[in-house]
Amino acid sequence: MLHLDRAYNITHDPTALGHQMSDNIFQTSDLATRRVEFMDAARGGRARVRDKDGTSYVMLPEGRLDLLEELAQWSQALLRLEALLRRGRPKVTELGDLAWLRCFDEADLREFVDDLHVALVAANADGDKRVLDSCLNDWRTTARQLADPLRRSVLLGSHNPDDFEEASEPADGDD
Amino acid sequence: MATTSAYDPLAPARRPGGRPDGKPKYRVLVHKRFRNHYDQLVAMVGLQQAQQFWDHVSASPGAPCPVASTRPLKGKAGKPNGPGWSRTVHYEVTGSARIDYQFNDNYSTSADGDRHPVVAILTINFSSH
Secondary structure, three states, rough: OOOOOOOOOOOOOHHHHHHHHOOEEEEEOOOOOOOOHHHHHHOOOOOEEEEEOOOOOOOOHHHHHHHHHHHHHHHHHHHHHHHHHHOOOOOOHHOOOHHHHOOOOOHHHHHHHHHHHHHHHHHHHOOHHHHEEEEEEEEHHHHHHHOOHHHHHHOOOOHHHHHEOOOOOOOOOOO | OOOOOOOOOOOOOOOOOOOOOOOOEEEEEHHHHHHHHHOHHHHOOOHHHHHHHHHHHHOOOOOOOOEEEEOOOOOOHHOOOOOEEOOOEEEEOOOOOOEEEEEEEEEOOOOOOOEEEEEEEEEOOOOOO
């Protein structure tokens, strides 16, 4: 027997993350007898099942769970970095797992915070973390390029024509 | 004190491996501190990959590359190094060879000099990330 519970009310944007919240709550006994409906609900965004002790569980696509976890992780990082920047440029020890940002000065860190904020909003709206991944990859790549003192001095310097010469043809053994 | 640059704005840029398919739109310059890296490019990544990089930057350095990953550098490292220069583009030749460059569509070495489009290779990195 399928038990339906319509007690759930959507109090937030129902289109957030691109999925409609299911208002069906299955009972554990439904998992054997109504598995098709249960899986349809899961494919549609989430399937809720209530255990005998009243605990509610949710089954949802793994990609959506990944997105939610990533949004939570980076939202927390954003809040922490914003709090640190209110006191000026953070020390490496204060950055913790964000220590890869240590090569950036305070202005760059504030730009990172702005970029991350925009990326989080966009990823949430899109229901897709690619825009967040792209933002983080761009900044991580920049950090790695700046880690080398020579690359850093050139990337952060001003253009001087005398520093450049025609790119010569590398020997390939055929010419 | 006047300094002498090895860069000759009238000298044609050359493609790695030679035998260019057509006249390149952009001249290609390399920062002197990374000249040795550039000379090792074919040995490090192979002729085909080096030519793909060359073909891309000499024709359309501001466009996405169909055969390689490009991304903008962020923060001050991504900002133009002077008037007329683009933001910094990070080109991944292979997983262990990356090149940062900027381009300028109206480059001149002097106020009354010939204006022409150039690509300036800023850094070359052979270490994998």
